[in-house]
Amino acid sequence: MTTKLILTHEVTGLGAPGDVIDVKDGYARNFLLPRGLATGWTKGAQKQIDAIQAARRKREIATIEGARAARDSLQSKPVIVKVRSGESGRLFGAVTTSDIADAVAAAGGVQVDRRKIEVKNPIKSLGSHQVSVRLHDDVSATLEVQVVPA
Known part of the structure; x- marks a missing residue:
């Protein structure tokens, strides 16, 4: 089984903040969620995704x-x-x-x-x-x- 999550922090080899990812249940439950690296995905979470990506664009080097x-x-x-x-x-x-x-x-x-x-x-x-x-x-x-x- 897989779980759909939204990354809140950068995870090497997985993605950047604001990315929607599919990972195995155990990886989500035992690693990503307890460490606060991701949150659960819902249909209403699009605002949260947009806010995270906007903050990321401000921080990273533009070109x-x-x-x-x-x-x-x-x-x-x-x-x-x-x-x-x-x-x-x-x-x-x-x-x-x-x-x-x-x-x-x-x-x-x-x-x-x-x-x-x-x-x-x-x-x-x-x-x-x-x-x-x-x-x-x-x-x-x-x-x-x-x-x-x-």
């Missing part, structure tokens, strides 16, 4: 050219994140997507939404790490993050 320019500026230099670490180079905790977004903004880069940053493996050590940033549906940037002790 592909703008996204490509943002990608070039992000990839031009590494982002430096200062964190507390132990003597062996292990971090106390991990570097979060919010930390990366704040470091990009502090370095004078484009404003990046933390939900658009994808970290493959948790960053728990000092050094250089690669993260992906989705700037537009067709444009993504690979960002180099330098983790240094504070």
